[in-house]
Amino acid sequence: MTAITRDQAQALAALIATMRPDWQTPGILKALSDARARGTGWDLAHAALYAAQDPSVRTPAVIALPGDHWRGRAIGDGTPLHFDRCPEPGHGSYRVDNCGACRSETLEATAPRVTEPGGVPMPDDVRAHIDRLKERSR
Ligand SMILES: [Zn+2]
Known part of the structure; x- marks a missing residue:
């Protein structure tokens, strides 16, 4: 398992802070650090983005908590195919x-x-x- 690196966490936190202006970068970094043992860097990046995308999630601390954002949802699962x-x-x-x-x-x-047997x-x-x-x- 390749855990997220410090550089990757800082880049991810900066990205999330631009997409969630109500979240501060230090708080996002703290949550990423608290959650880093939960999975690979990819797992953490996906979970953090899913948590950040959900407007009902009020603080980045949720990233480190168990929840739907860790369930490996495929991109686009939010809109059911109909x-x-x-x-x-x-x-x-x-x-x-x-x-x-x-x-x-x-x-x-x-x-x-076909009127005759055996062909076109x-x-x-x-x-x-x-x-x-x-x-x-x-
Ligand atoms: Zn039909």
């Missing part, structure tokens, strides 16, 4: 504005129907060419 789902029966796993099942059903409905419809010019070859071989 999209409206396709209302068609059986399409519930698709986005309403990009439903793969609806596209598939539309393509299926407009696809050419034969273009008329190919059919005519085969018929001419058959006539010649007779």
Whole structure:
């Protein structure tokens, strides 16, 4: 485990102080020092930033305390992923504005129907060419 260095803590405290003007750099440094045994420099940097980002956290001392800011939340977890789902029966796993099942059903409905077994419809010019070859071989 690589603990945060003094230079890193000072840089992090300076950054946080610019983003939380109501927090003083010495208080942030004290909290970082108190928390330095809790994890790596990365762990501490993430926890400190999460704590600083939360407006309900009044003082930097919270950085050193246990709490949600230490739980390793991924960036962006604050806003849950949500999209409206396709209302068609059986399409519930698709986005309403990009439903793969609806596209598939539309393509299926407009696809050419194969009237002969064993393949795709034969273009008329190919059919005519085969018929001419058959006539010649007779
Ligand atoms: Zn759909």
